Amino acid sequence: MNLSAKSEPITQSFFAIVIGLFIGAILMAAFGYNPIYAYAMLLYGAFGGVPEIMETLAFAVPVMLTGLTFAVGVRAGLFNIGAEGQMYLGALGAVIVGGALNFPPGLHLVFTTLMSAFMGVLWAVIPALLKISRGVHEVVSTIMFNWIGFWLVIYLVVYQFAEPGRAERSLPVLPSARYGVLLEGSTLTTIIFVAVALCLLFYFILWGTKMGYELRVMGANPDAAKYAGIKPWRTTLLAFILGGIAAGLAGGSQVMGRPPAWSLYATLGNVVGLGFDGLSVALIGRNHPIGVIFASIFLGALSQGSRTMQYYAGVYFELVRAISGIIILALSVPEALAIFRRWRKK
């Protein structure tokens, strides 16, 4: 394989990003905003200085994890779009162990982290089992679990784990269950190292172990996989468990590792949408754990920069998610770049 063939997926991602930003600019101009000024402010807000870069990375952490969830699913030939719900449960897990229970320092942080991953797995395993036993399509079942999880977690935050006197949010996790802030005044904590380590671990599992190999064969060529004696139920279960770990930690990361709240809002406002952002991250990162790291920084930059953009240029920050949608649409067409090149030659 020569170098240009290897870099082709990266070129495709860049091409899709350009299309997304271009259509985003049209949507801004259509409603009377100045897209060039808006994008300049976005860039400044994301990378203008050390504090901005810290915030960009803080935004990258959760979507790096939910991106892993979708990426590992696609590698196994599954569309696990349940990161959203698994993340709610993960955040709840962090609240339960980190806020409502007490353990010795050090151990508390470990238990809280494990609990958030475990709760994510719990919510991921049920759709996996439905798929294995009854052939229920994961796209439908995971979305249903997202909604059930949404109402369940809100109920539990409001009725069981609310902070006394402050109904709008859950118990905050105790200081012994918090990840350390990396730079005074920023919201980036040491949990970013956990997220990056998980990406590396997933890379190792997928490309360095037998079960990871089986998982990838099942995704790339299910017929060949079955012929080779690989059991679909094993790869499905593995993909959902790995995905649940990552998504659960993503939810936990916003509770254990994101000041100033250190808790879950009763509206789930500090986590809602991060699971769906993971879809963009995974696809831009070409469903590769290392690609996911870089793609998450891109999306983190959009999320952080969009706040500055909204403040100065007036463009509402949610437009960034519409841009993500366009990028996904552009990436869905495998030959988009080839079509574009042919068109330009004419």
Place this chain on the structure above:
Amino acid sequence: MKVKLEKRTVVALKVSVILAILLAIFYLAELFGLGPLSILEAGLLAMTPLALAAVGEVLNEKTGLVNIGLEGILLMSAVLGVVGAEFVWNGYFGLLTGVIVGAIVGLVFGLLSVYGKADQVIAGIGINVFALGFVPYLFIVSWRSPGIRVLPSDLYVAPFQTPLIRVHIVTIIAVVVALLAYYMVNRTPLGLRIRAAGEKPDALDVAGVSVNRTRLMMAIVGGALCGLGGAFMSLGWFGSAVKEISAGRGFIALACVVFSGLDPLLALLAALIFGFAEGFSVSIQITPGVKEVIPFYFIQMIPYITTLVLITVAIGKRRFPKESGKPYRRE
């Protein structure tokens, strides 16, 4: 002969399951002191967007396209329908706007899938994520509101009174569309082409009919029906638009499609069940005596749990077109 009999048995079983569930809902409703008529009224309203989206998707999937972007279409057409209605100051124009928005999104999906040979699930996800961002943006640029718009009462398209209950015109359209779709797919030359595009595209190609154009056409029709369902939610049902108005209904409609095995009439029946489950949950929320016992949050889960249960126990082998989800390449 044997195959035909089996299919009939499966359909009969499915219908009886549906009837049993409906009876159970009515029985439960009696327990809570709700009249069956009020449930029927709420259920038919809730059925309508699901039925339109599901029947459109059945047509789509018959030709071999799978559009999981229904959720995004419902969301965008619900909100743009209100924008359109306020622009011309006419509720019916808002419904038309929804149809047009749905058709355009269907067209984009069709172009990407048919001519771009896109991965259709990814393209559908793209539509949904785009809607998640575009709709809140639209709320801000049109109404300076972070995500809620109450419809001016002039623009509300109200259901009309029949001797028993109030029925909405769009509900009747949905039922007629399902019947027409059934007739078209099974009894007309166009239906034959639609089925061939999904089962044996090369044969259709040899016969001189464009596979791509057949698929593109149904992608537009499917999108337009879904768009009508979306606009109905804000203009004919809730009388308001919020940025989460679709609330998973696009995926519930997909569950209806899975349950139906691509039969438009079964899709309509499945939509009826989900509609009743939702109508039931809406009705008991406002029933005194229930609110105190079952927290609101659990009632909210009823439609999603119903969906899971129904697709888990769906009887019979679901048989989908052979070329489902695959772009057509001429050999």
